[in-house]
Amino acid sequence: MMGIDWQPLWLTFKLAGITTILLLLIGLPIAWWLANTRSRIKPVAEALISLPIILPPSVLGFYLLLSFSPNGFPGRFFSDYLDISLVFSFTGLVVGSIIYSLPFMVQPLQAGFEGLPGSLTEASYTLGRTRFQTLFRVLLPNIRPALLTGMVLSFAHTIGEFGLVLMIGGNIPGETRVVSIAIYHEVESLNYATAHLYSGILLVLAFTILLTIYLVNKRLVKTF
Amino acid sequence: MIQIRVRKSLLMAEGKTDLVVDFNLAKGSFCTLYGKSGAGKTTILKILAGLVQPDEGFIAVNGQTWLDTVKKINLPPQQRQIGFVFQDYALFPNMTVRENLQYALNGKPAKHGIDNLLERAELQHLAHRKPATLSGGQQQRVALMRALVRQPQILLLDEPLSALDLEMRQALQTEIYSLHQSFNTTTLLVSHQLSEIYRLSDYIISLEGGKIISQGTPAAVFGQDRLSSKIQLIGEVLSIRENGVVFVLDILVGNHIIKTVATKDETEGLQPGDQVKVFAKAFNPIVQKISVS
Numbered sequence: 001m002m003g004i005d006w007q008p009l010w011l012t013f014k015l016a017g018i019t020t021i022l023l024l025l026i027g028l029p030i031a032w033w034l035a036n037t038r039s040r041i042k043p044v045a046e047a048l049i050s051l052p053i054i055l056p057p058s059v060l061g062f063y064l065l066l067s068f069s070p071n072g073f074p075g076r077f078f079s080d081y082l083d084i085s086l087v088f089s090f091t092g093l094v095v096g097s098i099i100y101s102l103p104f105m106v107q108p109l110q111a112g113f114e115g116l117p118g119s120l121t122e123a124s125y126t127l128g129r130t131r132f133q134t135l136f137r138v139l140l141p142n143i144r145p146a147l148l149t150g151m152v153l154s155f156a157h158t159i160g161e162f163g164l165v166l167m168i169g170g171n172i173p174g175e176t177r178v179v180s181i182a183i184y185h186e187v188e189s190l191n192y193a194t195a196h197l198y199s200g201i202l203l204v205l206a207f208t209i210l211l212t213i214y215l216v217n218k219r220l221v222k223t224f
Numbered sequence: 225m226i227q228i229r230v231r232k233s234l235l236m237a238e239g240k241t242d243l244v245v246d247f248n249l250a251k252g253s254f255c256t257l258y259g260k261s262g263a264g265k266t267t268i269l270k271i272l273a274g275l276v277q278p279d280e281g282f283i284a285v286n287g288q289t290w291l292d293t294v295k296k297i298n299l300p301p302q303q304r305q306i307g308f309v310f311q312d313y314a315l316f317p318n319m320t321v322r323e324n325l326q327y328a329l330n331g332k333p334a335k336h337g338i339d340n341l342l343e344r345a346e347l348q349h350l351a352h353r354k355p356a357t358l359s360g361g362q363q364q365r366v367a368l369m370r371a372l373v374r375q376p377q378i379l380l381l382d383e384p385l386s387a388l389d390l391e392m393r394q395a396l397q398t399e400i401y402s403l404h405q406s407f408n409t410t411t412l413l414v415s416h417q418l419s420e421i422y423r424l425s426d427y428i429i430s431l432e433g434g435k436i437i438s439q440g441t442p443a444a445v446f447g448q449d450r451l452s453s454k455i456q457l458i459g460e461v462l463s464i465r466e467n468g469v470v471f472v473l474d475i476l477v478g479n480h481i482i483k484t485v486a487t488k489d490e491t492e493g494l495q496p497g498d499q500v501k502v503f504a505k506a507f508n509p510i511v512q513k514i515s516v517s
Contacts, residue, residue, distance in 0.1 A: 119314035122275050125301040126308040127328040128374060137327065141318035 004197060007174055008182035015090070015178060016158040019097040023105040023154045024147075026098065031109035032135065050103045057100065061167025064096050068168060088170045093178075096168050097158045104153040112146025113139060145217045152213050156206060225251050226378065226410055230271055230281030230291075234434060236262050243267055243278075243434035249412075249427065251286060254404055256413045256421045258445075259431035265414040266311075268431075269380045272412070273308050274301035285377055307371030307379045307409070311386065313363045315355035321366050322351040328373035341369045345399070361392040368400065372407055379404065379411040385420065390479070397423055418446070418458045418499050419478055446501075456503040457482070461496050475502055 030049070034042060052060055068075040068086035078084045078091075086092035116139060124134040140147065162180040169176030171185060179198050186195040226249040233242050243264040249255050257265040270276035272283065274290070277298070283291040290299045315324055325338045342348045345365040355363055364384060371379060381400070385393045401424055404411045415421055421428060422442050429439045438445050446458065459477035466472075470485045473494075482502060494500070 117312060117314065119310040119312055120316060122270075122273075122301075123308065123310060123314035123316075123370075124327075125275065126273055126304075126306055127370070128302045128330045129327070130302065138316050138318070142316070 004194060005173075005182070008177050008179045008198065009201065011090075011174070011176075012159055012178040012180075015093055015097060016155045018094055019101060019158045020105075020151055020155045022094070023098055023101060024151060027102065027105035027109055027150065027154075030102075031106045032113055032139075034106070034110045035113035049106050052100050053103050057161065057163030058167060060100060061096070061164040064099070064164070065168050068092055068095075087168060088172060088176060090169075090175055093165060093169045093176055096164050097161060100161060100164050101154045101157045104157045105150045108146045108150040108153065109143065112143030112150075115146075116142055148216060149213060152209055156209050159202065159205070225249070225284075225286060227282065227284045228268075228272065230268075230278035230283070232267065232271065232276070232278040232281075234264065234267060238262070241434045245429075245431075245434075245436055247429055247436065247439060249410055251410055252408060253427050254401070254411045254413070254425045255427040255429060256415050256425040256442075257429050257431060258416060258421060260416070262433075263431040264434040265431060266382050269308070269382055269412060269414060272304075272378065273306050273380060274299060274304050275308075305374065305377040307374065307376035309364075309367045309371050309379075309381045309384045311382045311384070313355070313367040315363055315366055315370070317354065317356055320352050320354055321347055321358070324355065324366060325370050325373055328370050330374075338373070341373065344403075345369045360388050361396065364388065364392075364396060365399070368396075368403065372403060372409075375407070376409055379407070379409045381411065381413045383414050383416075385415075385417070393417075393420070394479075400424065418460075422458065456501055459500055459502055461494055461498045461500055463496055464491055464494060475500060477502065 030045075034046060065087065066072055068078075070076055070079055070085075075086050078086050084091050086095060120138055120142070121134055124138050125131075129137070160180065161178070162184070165176060165178055165181055166184075169178075169181070171177050171181050177185070179202060183195050183198045183202075186192075186198065228248075229246040231242060231244045233240060241264075245264070245268060257268060259265055267276055271278050271281070272290075278291070278293070280293040281291060282293070283289070285305075289295075289297050290304050291297060316327065319327060322338060322342065325341060329338070339348070342351055345368070347362070347365060347369070350358060350362060355366065358366065368384070384400070385396055388396065397420055400411075400413075404424075413421075413424065425442060427440070428442050428445045430437050430445055457477045459475040459482065462474040462476050462481065464471055464473055467485075470487060471491045473484050473486055473491070475482045475484065484502065
């Protein structure tokens with residue numbers, strides 16, 4: 001038990017943390033746009049964003065692998081201009097995770113925005129406030145439960161990745177060997193004790209995260 | 225002076241209609257937009273506020289052009305000097321009463337001061353409370369004061385009193401009128417409450433299906449058939465009961481219920497909730513001074 005390798009756990013949390021923060025920045029404008037637009041392409045955008053929910057991670061991983069490879073456009077762009085390889089690298093995992101967990105951030109936020117009466121935005125405008133001020137001072141503070149849900153779900157969903165990581169990341173220790181991959185690896189090597197430990201930690205963690213959401217959201221809702 | 229001349233096609237429950245309005249209002253007047261729901265009253269307020277874009281039109285307020293679709297002028301709501309009180313009040317749930325008012329300041333110092341406004345509406349003791357903990361009437365007063373923080377040139381009130389009980393409504397009517405006068409604004413009220421309209425407004429625009437069907441003073445608009453009556457009251461039918469050969473009507477006029485009899489012909493088509501005129505023709509009403517004891 002002493003020789004346990006903590007790196008996969010650390011790597012997993014680093015991946016989930018970075019993904020969640022970036023997703024918040026990307027998902028917020030998307031959710032806001034979806035909640036307000038009357039554009040005809042809205043259903044198309046919604047369907048695209050929700051794809052990862054129903055698509056097997058291996059399908060998504062397969063396409064990402066193709067496009068991330070130096071022959072694909074995104075892969076070539078990243079390697080030529082930013083000198084970053086997206087395949088079998090941590091950066092690649094972050095980009096893949098963002099796409100994979102996008103619906104888990106966008107959907108709660110969109111529902112949160114849509115649940116607010118339109119008159120709040122209108123009132124803010126008539127009081128001389130810009131869109132930006134309205135978003136940060138009126139809308140976001142009033143969808144705190146949705147923000148929390150979106151962040152926690154994205155974080156948890158990224159921790160639970162397996163198929164996608166396996167396809168685009170492989171199993172490189174310290175670079176792409178996240179916990180779920182490590183468990184698979186340990187089981188294959190018949191190291192059941194380590195597999196047990198990793199699995200147990202994930203199980204407890206997942207339960208704690210979900211319990212926290214439900215407890216905190218209940219309280220947040222009450223304060224309004 | 226407010227000039228508004230707009231056209232917008234609306235998709236209503238009954239199908240597509242064109243909202244076409246053209247009217248002028250004197251500065252400082254208190255005007256009521258009257259009409260059934262779906263007549264386009266709220267849309268007119270929102271077009272004035274810049275929250276809804278008309279297909280074409282022109283709006284000028286006190287010499288400043290806010291909208292001119294020909295010259296491609298269109299001030300955003302932020303730059304139009306308006307105070308808007310929404311039907312659902314639209315108070316920000318995350319802010320206290322004071323913060324709701326301060327939000328309207330936008331960093332500028334308040335001319336009247338937030339404290340003065342709070343005091344005026346008797347809200348000082350509630351300043352630290354969140355809107356959700358206030359009663360309907362209190363929320364309404366916060367919304368009203370918040371709309372006045374920016375010293376608007378026009379105050380737009382979208383059925384502000386419809387959710388309140390009669391007593392609260394009458395208290396707030398008085399409040400609204402005195403605010404209208406002391407802030408020297410031009411006020412546009414959406415209402416279908418006749419007593420409210422008579423009490424507050426000096427001008428009425430009556431709308432139906434997106435068109436103005438009549439406009440003028442309340443007496444001119446509602447008393448158009450000019451009865452030669454000695455006494456005339458406007459009220460609402462509460463109940464109609466058959467009693468032998470006649471019908472007994474309960475009619476609410478202001479705070480009072482008047483009982484009167486009517487023939488079968490007169491009650492034809494009447495139902496509780498209808499607005500009616502109650503007038504006496506044959507006799508002189510007797511006026512007697514009420515001694516104050």
